[in-house]
Amino acid sequence: MSASTVAFVLTVPHRVCAEHPQGRHTCDTLAVDAAEWLREWLLQLGATVKGPILGDVSRTEVVDLNRRESRGYEWRRDLDSRLVEMLGSTPYVFLVDVHSFDTGAPWTARAELEGRPRPVLAFLNDRKFVNVVGMPEALRNALPGAWRELVSVGGSPQNDIVARAREIGVRWSVLIEFSEAEARSDPDWLSRVTLTIARAMLGITRL
Numbered sequence: 667m668s669a670s671t672v673a674f675v676l677t678v679p680h681r682v683c684a685e686h687p688q689g690r691h692t693c694d695t696l697a698v699d700a701a702e703w704l705r706e707w708l709l710q711l712g713a714t715v716k717g718p719i720l721g722d723v724s725r726t727e728v729v730d731l732n733r734r735e736s737r738g739y740e741w742r743r744d745l746d747s748r749l750v751e752m753l754g755s756t757p758y759v760f761l762v763d764v765h766s767f768d769t770g771a772p773w774t775a776r777a778e779l780e781g782r783p784r785p786v787l788a789f790l791n792d793r794k795f796v797n798v799v800g801m802p803e804a805l806r807n808a809l810p811g812a813w814r815e816l817v818s819v820g821g822s823p824q825n826d827i828v829a830r831a832r833e834i835g836v837r838w839s840v841l842i843e844f845s846e847a848e849a850r851s852d853p854d855w856l857s858r859v860t861l862t863i864a865r866a867m868l869g870i871t872r873l
């Protein structure tokens with residue numbers, strides 16, 4: 667199929683930086699930039715793109731929009747409606763849930779312990795929750811040698827935007843995490859890696 671028949675939906679649920687009682691990584695500081703780059707490249711490659719749809723909760727609400735308990739919130743319900751509406755006009759919807767991680771991410775700590783290079787991308791791939799077969803392989807093949815620090819970790823039922831999209835009937839849905847540290851150390855990295863990912867995602871739709 668041609669690129670223009672695939673409708674990409676980009677979501678950034680964690681762009682709101684709220685105080686978190688446990689002092690955790692509370693917002694994804696690189697995710698909006700990453701989603702905007704993805705949008706730019708996908709459009710240039712001829713795809714249809716909606717979003718980035720930025721997470722929105724009121725200041726008094728402490729809820730993670732990527733968790734099941736947020737399904738009743740307005741932002742989640744609105745996302746459901748948009749997806750259902752899009753599926754009415756094309757069966758080829760590809761949801762990309764965009765996140766970023768800091769050095770405290772578990773896969774970074776694990777790589778350090780095992781003496782492996784610092785991961786720059788995390789791709790949550792579990793057939794139960796992520797219905798993009800072949801995506802890690804496509805990315806690994808597309809990434810130049812220096813960018814192979816890609817981790818593919820199992821999805822979790824907590825990745826609820828991806829899980830919900832699958833329930834609704836979205837054909838491809840995936841969660842991607844970008845390294846904030848990598849973007850700080852190399853200003854061009856984000857634009858390069860998002861182009862690679864955009865091409866790999868379009869490649870997947872032609873499988």
Ligand SMILES: [Zn+2]
Pocket residue numbers: 680694764765766
């Ligand atoms: Zn996140």
